[in-house]
Amino acid sequence: MTSSFGDSGRSGPLDEEELVDILEERRRSSDLGHALRTFSPHPYKGAPTCSAADLNKAVLESQHLHYITKEVAMETGATVEEVREEASGILEEMSQNLQLGFIRLMGYPLSKVSKKLFRSIFVNMEGLNRLQQAVQENPVILMPNHRSYFDFLVISYIMFTYDIPVPVIAAGIPLAGMKLVGRILRRSGAFFIRRAIGSDKLYWAVLSEYVKTIVRRGFAPMEFYVEGLRSRTLKSLTPKLGMMNMVLEPFFKGEVFDITLVPISLSYDRVLEESLLAHELLGAPKPKESTTGLLKATKVLQEDYGSMFVNFGRPLSVRDLCQDKINRCQYNLIPRDLPQKPTAEAQACVSWLAHLVVRIQEEGSVISPWSLMASLLLQAPTAVLTEEGLPWHRLTEKTLWLRRLALDFGARLNWPGGVPDSNVMQSNLVLHRSVAQRKTGRVYLVREDEPARKHLISPEEDAHRTAAAVLMMASYRNQCLHIFVRPAMLATAIHITKSGQKDELSTFFCFLQDIFSNEFIFIPGRSSQDFEEACFLLKKSGAVHISQEEVTVLDAGLEVLSFLQALLQPFIESYQVVFRYLCENGPHSFSEKQIIPALRDWTTKLILSGELHTYEALSSDTQKNVLSALRRLEIVTKSRASEQNEFGVNREAVKRIGDILSGKIPPQSLHPTPLARL
């Protein structure tokens, strides 16, 4: 009963699947030959090709844009002509200019770089074959997760190699600003979207018409990251719904018969940007995307990044999935070209689908042995890891134990066969020597070298150095969290409520889901299935016995339960820290810009004073998630008075949540209104 949605990623060991290493062929034959190969895709049957100019023309001449142009002109006092000019400018900045020649041009260096970086790039051929079929039948949306800049062109590269139409790709505008690279990406099919569009009506209109026209015409698959951003924690991000809305609307409005969503899971043994990401989480500014920056990154090329896995999930029919979820008649009474605010029903449906896709991405991703090892290492106190180290034999023993549990829970584990297990773990450790190292039979957390500076390093800086190492390791643990999170929440519920009553546990389980639904991916409306799944898995692993109404902990299950509970512990502690801050020290109102640094300072102090042991609490990502959760629960609210994003806090409510989370008071409804989740 592991929740395999649409059998996307088949769970279980990988060796049952046909994975093909696309680099193998590249190592044997000419890269130039590959770049110049005959490309003969079977395109979507209903669609003639559509040049970039045709596409732009269709967008500019659409009724939708005519309407908005007039409206904006009225509102701003500009002439319709001026607004049209502006729209045309936006479109120019945005639009892709896909040309096969540039795919070829990119193909050559991409082959070279890939071979340099990775030992292999594995692709599931079955998924690729299904995709090849799907692109002929309906407009296809490719939905990869986003873990690295390398994600960006790898899918186009694979499509080109296997004669599937090359996608147009939604990208962030900073990429467009890079000299030369921006141009190349544009011609490789990227179109660029501004961050923080806010309430720019004209921009929204141009963007949504552009996206919808691509979907309606179906001349090429469209690729976009439903998570919106690269995940800095390697954990799936809560899906963003704006783009998803635009993509689905042509189906809702009957402009296409169906839309096929293809979740794609990209998994890296080792992520190129690992240390960069950890530092960003600690508040270091994200380096600006620039071509020189890219060139500097060439030192990255000297390292070994293991293997990469690309798993093409089973194509999902939006029509089938939405069957009982949306009444398409709601679009009958207003011209379809006019902008229409999505109804609550439509929003709920879009959100559900987006979450579903992310869950399938999770299920399709490949777990490395290192991810299991990192999970175990992090359960040791940080001081132990940096000072004394963990005995190697103890780690290997526990890792093998955890491997069984992970497989029980349906993980797609990449554990090579035919090699002694200890060698597998050893080579994983070597691959990740930037994070952990083995010395004299013990494993230590590796902190970055102290910057060669004159003055002494401050305690705060030192703590951040440790935190960076912990966060780096945590990101690899995060790769496997989705396997464990449901049973872990049940284990936590058992631990905190000290109850065996199923309904009580279920209530607490739902409370945890409510709190953590910005942290982990839960499909809306599935809490009871999630709870059942958690019960089933714990029972399967022999940790508990489950009767009609009760959950009984078995002695043999203590190891499993304590591992699971410890897995969630850093998150609970991090959340409690923020709660405490808001209740005790924080101002009554704040802006997001102020509060994150303030929180970081305060957390650092707690760590230095020895009150807090969880370095993960320093992660700005987690802190932002807590704030988002509180906003969702309307405990933190936007204050109306101020123009900027000022927020007010309901301290009492925050305290109540903290008390429930620590088991002091029983869970109660957190929702201000029953409709709050819609």
Add this chain to the structure above:
Amino acid sequence: MASNSSGGGGEGGSSDRQRIAQQRLRIIAGHLQRPADDGLIVLAAECKGQNNKTEASSEGRTVPRRRQEIMKWNGWGYSDSKFLFNKKGQAEFTGKRYRLSGMIMPALKDWFEGTFGASLQHKTPATPVLTSSAVQPPTLNEAFVEELKSTGISFSHNAEDRVFRAHGHCLHEIFALREGKFGRVPDMVVWPNCHNDVVKIVELACKHNVCLMPYGGGTSVSSALECPPEETRSIVSLDTSQMNRILWIDEKNLTAHVEAGIVGQDLERLLNESGYCTGHEPDSMEFSSLGGWVATRASGMKKNIYGNIEDLVVHIKMVTPRGVIEKSCQGPRMSTGPDIHHFIMGSEGTLGVVTEVTMKIRPVPEYQKYGSVVFPNFEQGVACLREVAKQRCAPASIRLMDNEQFKFGHALKPQVSSIFTSFLEGLKKLYITKFKGFDPNRLCVATLLFEGDREKVLQHEKQVYDIAAKFGGLAAGEDNGQRGYMLTFVIAYLRDLGMDYYVIGESFETSVPWDRVLDICRNVKARIVRECKDKGVQFPPLSTCRVTQTYDAGACVYFYFAFNYRGLSDPVHAYEQVEHAAREEILANGGSLSHHHGVGKLRKEWMRETVSNVGMGMLKSVKEYVDPQNIFGNRNLL
């Protein structure tokens, strides 16, 4: 009441009708008395006398009381007309009534086998004769029967008579008949001769609490004539076919007052003899009746000139359990609250029986011309129709067939006698596909019918062809146009042929705003294909459509679908599921529940969402007031 169904007499009928009219002119002449100059032609005034109630009284009329004398009991239309594959495996159409009668269609077999994966070896013949013993014995309300006898109105409880009036022409109805299965059928049939007869029948029905179901031409395709199985009272089918006279023609105001049981072809023929026509030509006009048109809000092929039934009707008389409803004058338009005609039109026999109707008439047009245009693809064709509608220059009829129907039309071409003609055909094909670069698997054809005085028709024709040219359309000749309209009336006969070889099918329609026409066509066709696959249909279905009417704000779209059901244990159920899904798809794409077939019982489940709760309540309260005992208990619509 009957609705106009998918089959029946388009153009092919029209010349035949004229021929038949000539033959019978002698007989009919007796009925006609042309008064000198008062502009009023009184054709009949009193109720036909009881003594005159022999078969001879319906001479000159198409429909006899005993329908079985000329019509099939388990298929469409006349007994003498049907498609069959002869010993050589060639398709032919029997009888003498239609243009296609007696002809051989050499291409049909290949098209049929190719399209459906059917084979002439795999036959599914129908039960040959109607076995009366298989029909439930009638439940008679003795008191009602006794009193009815005393009125002298003729009636019957003969099994054949009853079975004929127990169904329309939905697929499941015909399929059951072919298998010799009869469900609940009316317990008796009555044949009123005039309005007053109907008043008496309705009074008696109320007095004795029997259920009345009006029956006109029997061409319903909405399960409207199916007896509700839960009805425990005696069900009496009220057959209006003998109320078939034109009572007067008013040449000053150009109206005719007609009994509602007259069928379309008789009405047009009789009016033609006086130099007039109504111009109302639904595809089923050979058999469907005036009362049925009113009761279902029918639409005619030439509505662009003459209007739909609601535009044609000036006055209606309906007998209800509460009494007779009618307006007091014949003003061409009134502002007197909601138009009571609109309670009657579309009431589908749930409120009463329409007995007499005053209709607009027009002089028979001087000139008629068919035409056709080939478009490179359906999208261009729809764009052209939209432009024609925008410029409000639609010909009497303009219809756009999709590629599948275009091919179907070709399969129905009769054998060409001269090598020269086939050579010419070949040249034309070469010109369109090779020279003009049209893809034979994408091109589609629009058929046109122009009507009026000669000069204006030619001018109009040029205007339409000029618009067509802007959308890449090429004029493709009168023949193709004429054949297109012929397809309309033979398709119902063709379904019977299909059913002899494991192929079942049906058509259904909708109306939809212009901007959604292409989307609805694509989505519904695709949905049909997908649903067939899901329901286990082993062969790809025929799923095709055409745009049959244009309006200012939208169009009427017809879908046809058919499939080979070999390998299915319950083909009718699978068929019904597919049709249901297709209707859901239509509604989800902004199409209406029906453009002119009506709701009946087949589409009842969607009424509430179609007209809203309040709308439903309004309709129900009218029913409650007019017919509190539910005497008109066919349970259609609501």
